[in-house]
Amino acid sequence: MTKKIFALTMPKWGMTMTEGTVADWLAEEGDEVNVGSDLVEIETEKISAAIEAPEQGVLKRILVKKGSVVKVASLIAVISEPSVNETDIDEFLAKFKLPDQEEISKTSEVDNTQFLDVDLHRIRVRTLGSGLDVLLIHGIGGDIGSWLFNQDFLANEFRVHAIDLPAHGESTLSLSEGSIAELGETVAKCMKQLSSNPFHLVGHSLGGSVVMEIANKFSDLVTSLSLVNPVGFTEEINREFLEIFLSASKRKEMKEALTKLFYLTENVSRTMVENSLRHNRLEGVISQLNLIVEKNFPNYIQAIDWRPLLQSFSIPVQIIWGSHDQIIPFDTKGFPENVMLKEIEKAGHMVQMEQPTKFNLLLKEYFKS
Amino acid sequence: MNEALIQEMERDKNIIIFGEDVCGGTGGSGEKDAWGGAFGVTKGILEKYGSERIFDTPITESAFIGAGIGSAMTGMRPIVEIMFVDFLGVCFDQIFNQAAKVRYMFGGMATIPLVIRTTFGAGSRSASQHSQALYSIFTHIPGLKVVVPSNPYDAKGLLIQSIRDDDPVIFLENKMLYDIEGEVPDQSYTIPFAEAHVVREGKDVLIVAIGRMVEFSIQAAEQLAHEGIQCSILDPRTLSPLDEELILDLVDECGRLVIVDESYPRCSIASDISSLVAEKAFDALKAPIIKITAPHSPVPYSPILEDTYLPSKEKIVDAVHELVS
Numbered sequence: 001m002t003k004k005i006f007a008l009t010m011p012k013w014g015m016t017m018t019e020g021t022v023a024d025w026l027a028e029e030g031d032e033v034n035v036g037s038d039l040v041e042i043e044t045e046k047i048s049a050a051i052e053a054p055e056q057g058v059l060k061r062i063l064v065k066k067g068s069v070v071k072v073a074s075l076i077a078v079i080s081e082p083s084v085n086e087t088d089i090d091e092f093l094a095k096f097k098l099p100d101q102e103e104i105s106k107t108s109e110v111d112n113t114q115f116l117d118v119d120l121h122r123i124r125v126r127t128l129g130s131g132l133d134v135l136l137i138h139g140i141g142g143d144i145g146s147w148l149f150n151q152d153f154l155a156n157e158f159r160v161h162a163i164d165l166p167a168h169g170e171s172t173l174s175l176s177e178g179s180i181a182e183l184g185e186t187v188a189k190c191m192k193q194l195s196s197n198p199f200h201l202v203g204h205s206l207g208g209s210v211v212m213e214i215a216n217k218f219s220d221l222v223t224s225l226s227l228v229n230p231v232g233f234t235e236e237i238n239r240e241f242l243e244i245f246l247s248a249s250k251r252k253e254m255k256e257a258l259t260k261l262f263y264l265t266e267n268v269s270r271t272m273v274e275n276s277l278r279h280n281r282l283e284g285v286i287s288q289l290n291l292i293v294e295k296n297f298p299n300y301i302q303a304i305d306w307r308p309l310l311q312s313f314s315i316p317v318q319i320i321w322g323s324h325d326q327i328i329p330f331d332t333k334g335f336p337e338n339v340m341l342k343e344i345e346k347a348g349h350m351v352q353m354e355q356p357t358k359f360n361l362l363l364k365e366y367f368k369s
Numbered sequence: 370m371n372e373a374l375i376q377e378m379e380r381d382k383n384i385i386i387f388g389e390d391v392c393g394g395t396g397g398s399g400e401k402d403a404w405g406g407a408f409g410v411t412k413g414i415l416e417k418y419g420s421e422r423i424f425d426t427p428i429t430e431s432a433f434i435g436a437g438i439g440s441a442m443t444g445m446r447p448i449v450e451i452m453f454v455d456f457l458g459v460c461f462d463q464i465f466n467q468a469a470k471v472r473y474m475f476g477g478m479a480t481i482p483l484v485i486r487t488t489f490g491a492g493s494r495s496a497s498q499h500s501q502a503l504y505s506i507f508t509h510i511p512g513l514k515v516v517v518p519s520n521p522y523d524a525k526g527l528l529i530q531s532i533r534d535d536d537p538v539i540f541l542e543n544k545m546l547y548d549i550e551g552e553v554p555d556q557s558y559t560i561p562f563a564e565a566h567v568v569r570e571g572k573d574v575l576i577v578a579i580g581r582m583v584e585f586s587i588q589a590a591e592q593l594a595h596e597g598i599q600c601s602i603l604d605p606r607t608l609s610p611l612d613e614e615l616i617l618d619l620v621d622e623c624g625r626l627v628i629v630d631e632s633y634p635r636c637s638i639a640s641d642i643s644s645l646v647a648e649k650a651f652d653a654l655k656a657p658i659i660k661i662t663a664p665h666s667p668v669p670y671s672p673i674l675e676d677t678y679l680p681s682k683e684k685i686v687d688a689v690h691e692l693v694s
Binding site (some may be wrong): 021023043048065068069173249251270274278281283284307341 | 524554556557558559560561563565566570572594595597599615
């Protein structure tokens with residue numbers, strides 16, 4: 001019986017989160033819910049986002065009132081199959097134990113953010129969980145925060161590393177040419193330090209092209225590739241986005257740039273805008289990012305086309321893209337049959353942030369298969 | 370802040386620093402750089418850049434502020450330290466009639482890239498003449514820029530921005546904040562003026578807080594969150610120019626406004642923001658604006674009275690309760 005009852009708990013987004021506020025319920029008790037439908041809006045000091053239903057069923061109980069603050073991993077609602085009766089739910093609730101908060105904070109200490117020295121670079125890597133190695137590589141202007149809604153979830157079953165590319169996040173401003181070859185070689189050297197096993201590689205945007213480079217030159221390090229709204233498969237790239245993103249010094253301009261990354265404008269939070277401004281205003285960042293842009297998008301046209309290479313590829317490849325990507329419009333034509341193509345609805349360029357539940361399930365099933 | 374000064378002095382040879390005891394000890398027989406300013410902000414700079422670029426002045430504020438204006442007019446980029454903002458009273462002509470007017474009266478042909486660094490604020494048992502929060506006076510004067518950082522990250526970025534700005538900037542440091550800690554990047558960076566910082570987001574009440582009051586507001590908001598009341602906190606960071614747009618946007622979102630300002634209540638930044646909102650966002654208000662300020666009285670020397678005198682977490686919590694009840 002219990003298999004049909006699912007707990008919905010307060011998520012843990014990032015290392016410092018210890019509690020969250022139930023800002024609003026987006027469904028009512030008794031509502032039928034589908035996988036991915038929005039259930040509840042959660043707010044933390046840093047971000048706010050909707051949690052989506054992880055399973056199909058009926059929202060049986062709402063246990064935390066709107067406006068209340070509860071600790072990470074606390075039970076906030078119960079979903080079950082329609083047939084489950086109230087007595088079983090009560091029994092389930094009675095048995096549910098709030099995980100020890102000390103345990104939770106211990107795990108976050110263990111979660112192991114480290115800096116790897118690779119050539120002239122110092123690279124930040126955050127590692128969570130255990131199992132098969134997975135590496136998440138962000139796009140231009142991103143950092144490990146690009147995987148805020150993904151890394152913790154995937155870490156339940158895999159050993160998940162998220163990396164800051166050089167000139168991004170807390171890694172050093174040490175790019176000499178900004179080419180995909182330089183980025184790929186740097187990441188490959190990090191991978192060798194992180195594990196002796198091959199990796200499931202996940203690359204978003206520019207990170208997608210980095211992933212292709214690694215698979216091409218260091219194929220023994222790689223088990224599978226997941227390319228997310230990737231660079232390297234079409235000529236187009238949104239020039240306006242790049243120009244505004246790289247020149248924005250004020251909140252308003254940065255918001256205008258970031259809005260282009262999302263399907264819904266309201267998904268661009270103030271914290272996101274602030275974090276991007278904070279990073280870009282550091283002396284040296286913009287000139288490093290410009291190196292990458294000039295090298296990879298000369299005259300705002302993508303320099304690399306990986307499609308011909310895919311024909312002869314033996315490593316499994318899946319491509320995931322948001323239906324409303326304004327940065328790199330995706331064209332499904334011309335891909336060989338061995339490439340799995342997965343479109344996610346109602347998502348822009350930051351598909352992993354905008355539709356995390358669907359995105360996470362796609363990756364999980366793909367790695368398992 | 371010390372790092373900001375050094376990084377800028379390294380970048381631009383025209384940057385010089387002077388004021389009372391910014392080295393402290395020069396000319397005597399002991400350690401040359403004994404003080405590094407009354408609060409140690411300029412410590413070590415004498416050793417690094419020598420007495421041509423940093424030097425102590427006599428106790429004559431009007432004279433060395435004048436020297437700052439003159440050297441700025443002739444191509445230097447001086448940073449002048451005034452130990453306490455209270456002492457600027459003897460320099461008002463230099464600041465209000467000279468520094469603030471030169472660019473305007475010379476039709477832009479001359480500029481005054483001068484930074485006046487000074488300290489303010491009650492709480493250190495320093496009595497009425499060393500504890501005032503006089504930023505509102507400078508905000509009143511067109512031609513001056515007024516910066517009040519509330520945390521280490523902003524202090525560094527705003528100081529670098531102030532040094533690179535071509536107009537006179539009054540940079541006010543709350544003396545109770547020198548010991549607080551926070552993450553600060555090693556690299557140089559600037560924070561633009563008139564870009565307020567949303568410290569926290571909440572839908573029920575907006576708290577606009579200046580300088581040290583931001584920390585009190587954060588404590589209040591944390592307590593209120595446990596009661597289910599969500600507060601936004603906005604730190605204007607610069608009072609002139611002021612990010613009016615973001616204040617009005619957030620008033621629109623929250624509908625209730627508390628302003629926390631430790632300066633005197635009359636003709637103050639609190640009353641200025643209050644009038645801005647009453648004029649331009651009246652329809653968004655669900656309740657009257659509450660200003661939490663010092664009373665219209667000098668800062669008392671008695672510790673008990675001084676603590677009562679200042680805004681506090683409790684006063685902020687009470688005000689928010691009043692607004693949402």
